[in-house]
Amino acid sequence: MWTHSAPLLVSDPEATAATVSAFSAHFGEDRLLPMPPVAASEDVGVFGDAAGVPTVFWFWGGLDTETAAAALASGNSDSLPSNHSAYFAPVVEPTLSTGVQALVVAARTWLTGPIAS
Helix, strand or coil, X not given: CCCCCCCEXXXXXXXXXXXXXXXXXXXCHHHCCCCCCCCCECCHHHHHHHHCCCCCCCCCCCCXXXXXXXXXXXXXXXXCCCCCCCCCCCCHHHHHHHHHHXXXXXXXXXXXXXXXX
């Protein structure tokens, strides 16, 4: 029996566009990988709703580049372990520094305006 649930997460389109634009300016287009819509529930959207602010959810990788690229190229992305999998073992760098940079870029975009490169 299910005792907990999380609502469907829908990122705000305008906020997503602004955040992706900031990521593009900071990281460069070659480090961004557009993702198709993903059917998922995530509790982070509840916080945005409670605060009355838009929610933007993004992924910043973590898997070995060659492994992820091969799975995506073959259309077999479902074979990649996700963050809730026992097989998910992110490559520490550049995952950690990229994640920190992404969080800072997004926060500064919404708190003070876009970051100059």
